[in-house]
Amino acid sequence: MRGNGAEYALQGELSCTCKTVLVTGSNVGLGFEAAALFATLNAEKVILGVRSTSKGASAREHIEKRTGRNGVVDVWELDMGRYASINASADRVNKELPLLHVAVLNAGITAKDYVVGSEGWESTLQVNVLGTALLGSLLLPKMKASAISDEDLPHLVVVTSEAHRWLEAKDFPDTQIYQGHLLEAVNAKPANIRDWDGMLQNARSKLFAMYVTRSLAKAATSPVGKIQTVVILIKRKSIEL
Numbered sequence: 466m467r468g469n470g471a472e473y474a475l476q477g478e479l480s481c482t483c484k485t486v487l488v489t490g491s492n493v494g495l496g497f498e499a500a501a502l503f504a505t506l507n508a509e510k511v512i513l514g515v516r517s518t519s520k521g522a523s524a525r526e527h528i529e530k531r532t533g534r535n536g537v538v539d540v541w542e543l544d545m546g547r548y549a550s551i552n553a554s555a556d557r558v559n560k561e562l563p564l565l566h567v568a569v570l571n572a573g574i575t576a577k578d579y580v581v582g583s584e585g586w587e588s589t590l591q592v593n594v595l596g597t598a599l600l601g602s603l604l605l606p607k608m609k610a611s612a613i614s615d616e617d618l619p620h621l622v623v624v625t626s627e628a629h630r631w632l633e634a635k636d637f638p639d640t641q642i643y644q645g646h647l648l649e650a651v652n653a654k655p656a657n658i659r660d661w662d663g664m665l666q667n668a669r670s671k672l673f674a675m676y677v678t679r680s681l682a683k684a685a686t687s688p689v690g691k692i693q694t695v696v697i698l699i700k701r702k703s704i705e706l
Contacts, residue, residue, distance in 0.1 A: 481508035485565050485611075487558070489514040489543055489600070490572030492524040495624065495701060499569055500524070504532045510562075514543035514554060514572070545572045545596035546582045555603035564611035568604050570597050571624040575667040579654055587652050589663070593670035594648075597623060598677045605684055609693040619694045621681060627700045628664075629672035636665060648673070 486503045490496040491513040503511045511528075515521035521540035529535050541557065544550035558565055573593045580588045586595060601621060608619040643649040651669050655661050675698060682696035 479506055481506040481567070484508050484567060485510045485512070485562055486567040486569070487512040487514055487541075487565060487604075488569040488571060489545065491515060491569075492517065492520040496569070496571040497524050497528075499571065500538070501528045501531055503567070504528050504534050504537050508537065508567075511538045513538060513540045515540060516542070516544045516546075516572075518542050543572075543600075545592045545600070546584070546588060548584055548596075548599060551596055551600050551603070555600065558604060558607055562607070565604065565607045565619065566611055566613075567620050567622070568601075568608065569622040569624065570601055571622075572596070573624070573670075575663055577663045579658060579661045581654075587666065589666045589670050590648065590652055590673070593625075593667070594673040594677060597674060598680070601677065601681045602684065605681065605694060609685065612693060618692060620697060621685065621694055622697045622699060623674060623678045623681070624699050624701060625671045625674045625678075626667075627671075628668035629675065632668050632672060636669070 481503050484503075486500075486508050488496050488500045488503070488511065491500040492515045496513075500511050500513055513521045513524055515524070518540050521542075525538040525540055528538050541554060542550065543554045574589055576588045582588045582591045584591055584595070601623065604621065608621060611619045637647065638650045638653070640647050640650045643653070651666065678696060678698045685694040685696050686692050
């Protein structure tokens with residue numbers, strides 16, 4: 466794990482007592498397990514940020530049965546493919562939560578087919594890069610204000626993968642016709658749709674997400690170098706379609 470330019474290791478006994486936690490993409494998989502762990506560690510509130518609230522409700526039921534803790538897990542609608550949903554969730558954080566101590570930005574997709582979402586961007590880029598960047602930026606002010614002490618800072622976690630490691634220069638299109646804008650170049654629909662490679666696009670998105678995390682870490686650090694929120698990048702093993 467890497468955060469704010471330094472290496473971090475999990476040491477000692479862990480406790481989330483009195484902490485409020487938000488986990489995106491938390492109805493299944495790694496996000497679900499993370500949310501369940503936070504509940505087990507005695508978090509005061511665990512928010513499941515999910516696109517489907519019905520699936521989120523099912524996840525909440527399973528977490529409550531596993532941990533024996535009721536009334537801790539909340540389900541919030543959060544569609545990382547829509548800016549309006551992201552903005553609404555951030556507004557809700559500011560209005561309803563006195564503090565936000567941990568946010569795990571785990572939601573991500575790997576689109577098999579080329580699909581343009583409601584915001585005009587290819588869906589993998591929208592969710593994995595743009596949605597993550599927007600939500601992280603909107604949550605940071607609340608998180609920085611939630612610091613308990615210099616030894617007990619909020620944590621913003623971005624979950625990505627190591628898929629970017631096998632990228633080469635040839636895996637990126639010519640940006641000349643896009644005035645040098647790389648994101649617009651990889652967003653473009655292939656001339657031959659059969660040339661679309663969902664795994665390649667996923668790998669590109671993971672590389673971009675690393676730069677997003679660097680920017681968030683910079684924003685979470687004061688001009689004099691004081692860390693106000695710990696920003697961590699977690700790279701899980703690459704997935705296969």
